[in-house]
Amino acid sequence: xxxxxxxxxxxxxxxxxxxxxxxxxxxxxxxxxxxxxxxxxxxxxxxxxxxxxxxxxxxxxxxxxxxxxxxxxxxxxxxxxxxxxxxxxxxxxxxxxxxxxxxxxxxxxxxxxxxxxxxxxxxxxxxxxxxxxxxxxxxxxxxxxxxxxxxxxxxxxxxxxxxxxxxxxxxxxxxxxxxxxxxxxxxxxxxxx
Numbered sequence: 001x002x003x004x005x006x007x008x009x010x011x012x013x014x015x016x017x018x019x020x021x022x023x024x025x026x027x028x029x030x031x032x033x034x035x036x037x038x039x040x041x042x043x044x045x046x047x048x049x050x051x052x053x054x055x056x057x058x059x060x061x062x063x064x065x066x067x068x069x070x071x072x073x074x075x076x077x078x079x080x081x082x083x084x085x086x087x088x089x090x091x092x093x094x095x096x097x098x099x100x101x102x103x104x105x106x107x108x109x110x111x112x113x114x115x116x117x118x119x120x121x122x123x124x125x126x127x128x129x130x131x132x133x134x135x136x137x138x139x140x141x142x143x144x145x146x147x148x149x150x151x152x153x154x155x156x157x158x159x160x161x162x163x164x165x166x167x168x169x170x171x172x173x174x175x176x177x178x179x180x181x182x183x184x185x186x187x188x189x190x191x192x193x
Contacts (some may be wrong), residue, residue, distance in 0.1 A: 004046070006042075006046065007046045007056075009035050009036070010031065010032075010035045010037075010043055010046055010047070010053070011053065011056050011057055011060055012035075013031050013032075013034035013035035013036075014026070014031045014034075014035075014053045014054075014056075014057050015057045015060070015061075015099075015103055016034055016099060017030050017031050017034050018054070018057060018103060018106055019099045019100075019102040019103040019106060020099070020102070022106055022109075023050075023054060023106055023109075023110055026050075028040050028043055028044075028050055031043060031050075031053065051116075054110065054117070055117070055120070057103070057107075058107055058117065058120050058121070058124070059120070061103065061104070061107060061124060062120070062123055062124050062127060064100075065124060065127040065128060065131070066127055068131070069127055069128065069130065069131025069132075069134070098167055101160070101163045101164070101167060102167070104124075104160065105160075105164065107121055107124065108121060125156065128156045128159075129149070129152040129153055129156050130152070132151075132152040132155050132156055133148050133149060133152040136148050136151060136152060136155075140185070140186075140189045142189075143189060151185070155181075158181060162174060162177055162178070
């Protein structure tokens with residue numbers, strides 16, 4: 001099935017608008033303007049409601065996470081823990097990635113408010129935890145499954161939380177925070193041997 005470029009254009013514009021204004025404040029008219037559509041009624045040819053657009057934004061966000069976390073790790077797993085690609089949020093709160101995190105936070109909020117979205121947002125988080133678990137498996141030898149799963153949840157929370165703090169306080173030293181976090185994890189699991 002061929003992807004429709006106009007539909008993608010609308011969803012991309014909706015993601016940018018929702019990231020910037022929030023779902024409740026983003027209007028169909030603003031999404032259409034961001035998409036470069038002459039008439040906002042064209043959106044209704046592709047989506048019946050604004051909620052349908054939100055579901056598509058969420059679906060594409062899950063696809064993005066699956067792509068990022070689904071890439072195989074390099075064979076040289078001797079790299080430090082936070083240099084593995086799926087666990088690289090150090091620069092994520094800068095530039096265009098800031099919009100990705102703003103969108104994530106808005107999707108989280110919508111998932112908390114809407115039972116219809118809660119499962120989809122939960123899947124988004126599960127993809128993140130699973131990707132981090134793969135990094136931990138490659139980086140920390142002999143970690144037990146239960147500890148790995150718990151640590152994956154903790155790290156996902158740290159990554160999202162630190163990115164949020166960086167967005168709100170650009171002076172935050174992410175390198176220092178991630179360095180300390182990595183040292184704590186490595187020390188904990190290397191002393192367990």
